[in-house]
Amino acid sequence: MPDAGLTTGEALVRLLEAYGVELVFGIPGVHTVGLYRGLHGARLRHVTPRHEQGAGFMADGYARVTGRPAACFVVTGPGVTNILTAMGQASGDSVPMLVVSSVNRRDQLAMGRGALHELPAQQAVAAGVAAFSHTLLSPDQLPEVLARAFALFRSARPRPVHLEIPTDVIAMPAGNLDLTPAALPGLPGPDPACVARAAELLRLAERPVVVLGGGAVDAAEPAYALIELLNAPFTNSVNAKGIMPPDHRLHLGENLSFLPLREALRTADLVLAVGTEFGETEMYPEPQELHFDGALVRIDIDPQQLARGPKPTVAILADARLALDALLHAVRSPGIVRNGSERAAEVRAAVQAQWWPAIQGHRKVLAAVDCALPDAIIVGDQTQPVYGGNQFYQPRRPRSWFNASTGYGTLGYALPAAIGAKLAAPDRPVVALIGDGGCLFTLPELASGVEAGVPIVILLWNNQGYGEIADYMAETGVPKLGVDLVTPDFVAIARGFGCVADRATGLDHLERLLSASIGRSVPTLIEIDQNAPFLGQE
Ligand SMILES: Cc1ncc(C[n+]2csc(CCOP(=O)(O)OP(=O)(O)O)c2C)c(N)n1
Ligand SMILES: [Mg+2]
Numbered sequence: 437m438p439d440a441g442l443t444t445g446e447a448l449v450r451l452l453e454a455y456g457v458e459l460v461f462g463i464p465g466v467h468t469v470g471l472y473r474g475l476h477g478a479r480l481r482h483v484t485p486r487h488e489q490g491a492g493f494m495a496d497g498y499a500r501v502t503g504r505p506a507a508c509f510v511v512t513g514p515g516v517t518n519i520l521t522a523m524g525q526a527s528g529d530s531v532p533m534l535v536v537s538s539v540n541r542r543d544q545l546a547m548g549r550g551a552l553h554e555l556p557a558q559q560a561v562a563a564g565v566a567a568f569s570h571t572l573l574s575p576d577q578l579p580e581v582l583a584r585a586f587a588l589f590r591s592a593r594p595r596p597v598h599l600e601i602p603t604d605v606i607a608m609p610a611g612n613l614d615l616t617p618a619a620l621p622g623l624p625g626p627d628p629a630c631v632a633r634a635a636e637l638l639r640l641a642e643r644p645v646v647v648l649g650g651g652a653v654d655a656a657e658p659a660y661a662l663i664e665l666l667n668a669p670f671t672n673s674v675n676a677k678g679i680m681p682p683d684h685r686l687h688l689g690e691n692l693s694f695l696p697l698r699e700a701l702r703t704a705d706l707v708l709a710v711g712t713e714f715g716e717t718e719m720y721p722e723p724q725e726l727h728f729d730g731a732l733v734r735i736d737i738d739p740q741q742l743a744r745g746p747k748p749t750v751a752i753l754a755d756a757r758l759a760l761d762a763l764l765h766a767v768r769s770p771g772i773v774r775n776g777s778e779r780a781a782e783v784r785a786a787v788q789a790q791w792w793p794a795i796q797g798h799r800k801v802l803a804a805v806d807c808a809l810p811d812a813i814i815v816g817d818q819t820q821p822v823y824g825g826n827q828f829y830q831p832r833r834p835r836s837w838f839n840a841s842t843g844y845g846t847l848g849y850a851l852p853a854a855i856g857a858k859l860a861a862p863d864r865p866v867v868a869l870i871g872d873g874g875c876l877f878t879l880p881e882l883a884s885g886v887e888a889g890v891p892i893v894i895l896l897w898n899n900q901g902y903g904e905i906a907d908y909m910a911e912t913g914v915p916k917l918g919v920d921l922v923t924p925d926f927v928a929i930a931r932g933f934g935c936v937a938d939r940a941t942g943l944d945h946l947e948r949l950l951s952a953s954i955g956r957s958v959p960t961l962i963e964i965d966q967n968a969p970f971l972g973q974e
Contacts, residue, residue, distance in 0.1 A: 439611055444575040444601065447610035448536065449474030451579065452507055454617045455586050457534070459483060459498060459859060461491035462509030467538035467553060470606035471509050480507075483859065483888045486880035488515050490852040492522020492596075493878070495533040497815055497856025500838050503654060505532035505589050506856070512538045512600075513553030516562055521846055523565035523596045528843025529675060530650060532594035534585055535562070539600040542573060559600055567595035572602070575610040583618035591621045591755075593651070593738040624737065626754035626762050634708070634733045634750045635766035641706035641730070642774050644668045645688070650675025651711020651737060651756050653834040658760035659710065665767065667776035669783065671697055673712050674842050678831035685777045689787035691827040692718045696786035698726060700779070705730040708763075711737070711756045714745050717842045720823060735759040791828065797971030798824030801895070801964060804943055808950035809865035809893070813857050816841060817850035819871030819897045820904065820966065839869070848877025854892045855885050865893065865954070872898040872923045882933040885959040892960075893953045894935075896926055899966035930961035937961040942970045 442450070448471065452460075460482045464472050475482055485491040488510045495506040510519050516537045526533055539558055540551045548556050555561065563569035567588055570581050585597040638644060646668050648659055656679045663670050663686055671688045672679055680687065688700055692714070701707055707728055716723040726746055734748040735756055742751040752759050798821040805812055811832055816822035816839025823841055831837045840849030854868035875896055885892060906919040930937035935958050940946035946962065953960035964971075 442609070442611045442613075443470060443473065443606065444572075444578060444608050444610040445470035445606040446474035447575065447578060447613050447615060448601070449478050449480060450615045451582050451617065452534075453479055454615060455582065457505065457507050459495075459506040460509055461485055461494045461506060461856075463488060463491065463511070463515065464509070465511035465515065465538075465553070467511045467603050468509055468606075470603070471536065471538075483855075483884065485852060485884045487878065488518035489522050489848065490878055490881045490884060492519040492526065492533065492535070493849050493852035494856035494859070496522060496526045496531050496849075497853030498860045499526070499531045499533055499594075499856075500853075501813060501835050501857045501860035503835070505534050505594075507534045507536060510535065510537045511553055512540060512558065513555040515553075516555060516558055520562065520565055523562070523598070525840055525844040525846045525849060526596045527565045529838070530594050531596070532589040533596045535566070535596055535598045537562075537598065537600045538606060539571060539602050541604040542602045545571075545602065559598070562598035562600070565596060566598040567592075569598035569600070571600050572605055575605060575608050575613060578610065579614055579618070586617070587620050591623055593741070623755035623758055624753070625758040626735075626752045628762070630750055630752045631759070631762045631766050634752060635763055637706055637731050637733060637750065638666060638708065638763070638767050643704050643779070644706040644708060644774070645700055645704040646670040647701070647707060647709040647712055648672040648676040648679050649710060649712020652676055652679060652760075655710065655757035655760050656680070656834055658757060658764050662760055662764050662767070665764065667774050668708070669700065669776050669780035673715070673718050674826045675838055676712070676834065677829065677837040678834040682830035682832060686780045687784060688780050689784040690830070691787075692724075692726070693720055693722070693827065694787045694790050696783050696790070698724060700783045702727045702729055704728070706733065707731070708733045708735075709746070710735045710760065713741055715843060717845065720826070720841065794820060795824045795828060797821075797966075799828060800943055800971060801946070802829055804946045805867055805895070805950060808947045809867065809954070812836070812865040812867050813861060814867045814869055815839065815850050815854040815857050817868070817870040817874035818845060818847050818904065819869065819874060820899070821897055822869055823904075825869070847874040849874070851875065851878050851894060852881045852884070854894070855881060855888065855890050858890045858892045859888070867893045867895055869895045870897065871903065872896060872900060872926070873902045873921060875926070879929070882930060882935055882959060882961075886934040889957045891953065891956040891958060893950060894930070894959060894961040896961060896963045897966060898923060898926070898963055903966070926961060926963050930959075935959045935961050937963070939963045939965070940968070
């Protein structure tokens with residue numbers, strides 16, 4: 437229904453609501469107050485971070501739990517450059533978010549005259565970490581540009597989209613615009629000929645292996661059914677954790693960093709890879725080239741992804757769920773018994789034999805979380821127990837374990853992303869697992885968490901430094917420099933922000949501290965000393 441008095445800023449907010457956006461993360465400035473005019477009285481909830489990078493990470497955490505985009509409102513120039521890092525992480529891990537920024541008035545664009553917040557070529561800067569970046573030169577463009585963004589979020593490989601609105605356009609009348617959302621496309625289904633070819637290969641395969649990636653998180657049901665039907669051992673990427681039930685008989689183990697797992701892929705007569713780029717960070721700490729002696733069937737929603745990395749025998753361009761449904765139907769009865777459980781158990785044991793000793797401590801911490809906060813969403817940063825967890829942890833369902841050790845690899849992710857995750861799933865416990873180094877990148881977001889009443893748990897892994905890099909320097913013979921850190925009294929600081937905070941003195945104590953977080957309205961910070969005796973090996 438057209439509304440004669442509406443400005444473009446207000447029309448934007450109405451359209452976001454119409455597309456079902458629930459949350460805006462933003463820090464207002466003189467350039468964006470015209471957007472905030474529209475937010476007043478809106479159904480959309482606004483959460484204020486303490487840095488625009490926090491806004492982006494919060495939107496990322498929200499999207500990874502829901503599969504839906506949140507919006508971020510940031511000012512021209514520093515607001516945009518501050519959120520770029522979070523957009524980079526979201527791009528790397530295929531996470532949707534809509535970043536709306538202001539930009540200088542149209543008559544100032546590209547003039548370089550030193551206007552407030554002026555970032556020449558801002559649109560091009562943001563485009564590098566977005567699916568697309570658009571400058572809204574007139575209010576009339578707004579419905580179509582948003583339709584493009586939401587069509588992409590819904591039906592393509594998700595990525596951030598950036599929309600910049602010149603300050604004069606934000607204030608322009610938009611009363612004539614049609615504010616009903618566009619009919620969005622459904623998910624793309626597979627080419628039947630490709631499915632038939634893949635099904636034939638699957639029927640003939642005697643030692644197939646399935647690899648599930650982050651692109652398959654919403655395809656848990658057909659993935660399960662196909663794996664059972666084929667009796668095929670499987671593994672998953674970090675972003676696909678939880679897609680199959682924990683301790684499944686056909687699980688090869690977690691993480692392609694382990695040679696026995698890569699060997700299982702190499703020696704399989706067919707690998708079915710769903711929604712995975714076989715990313716380098718899956719093979720931390722040493723990236724490896726993967727080899728496939730047999731056939732490789734790849735399913736991906738992104739045609740370019742099917743042409744990157746390992747070369748497929750059959751490439752199926754489609755949404756993972758639709759493609760797996762079609763394959764399931766086409767394979768029907770595979771007929772050949774393949775000792776799937778036995779092969780999987782063998783590889784699993786070989787993988788576990790390679791777990792490095794520190795993993796024992798990480799397992800104890802994560803077992804305490806599982807015990808005290810069952811079915812928690814665990815949002816990780818780049819720290820030792822997260823690398824460890826990537827190699828063994830199995831959540832009970834998808835979208836429950838994700839971290840910044842994959843893809844772009846950004847320190848400071850976990851705390852704000854956990855706030856976004858908790859806003860997405862208020863009824864589930866949400867734990868941010870973060871190191872003392874990473875924590876200091878975004879620690880002020882504790883204030884946002886207190887303000888928004890978001891009771892996450894921050895598990896702070898303290899080793900007084902950039903432990904990972906200190907180890908790497910030692911391994912590579914580089915004299916140690918810049919990695920021993922002055923670490924503050926995190927417990928006192930967190931209390932100062934209004935959080936509840938304590939140091940864990942033992943595993944029972946850790947469990948009690950975790951349990952006590954239930955029902956709080958503010959974040960709880962629990963510090964764990966990496967060298968605490970209770971983490972040592974028995
Ligand atoms: C923004 C950013 N800067 C630098 C790095 C390089 N880096 C990777 S891990 C790491 C150390 C992190 O220290 P901490 O969070 O304390 O975790 P720890 O390894 O000590 O467990 C650094 C500096 C990075 N990943 N991201
Ligand atoms: Mg550290």
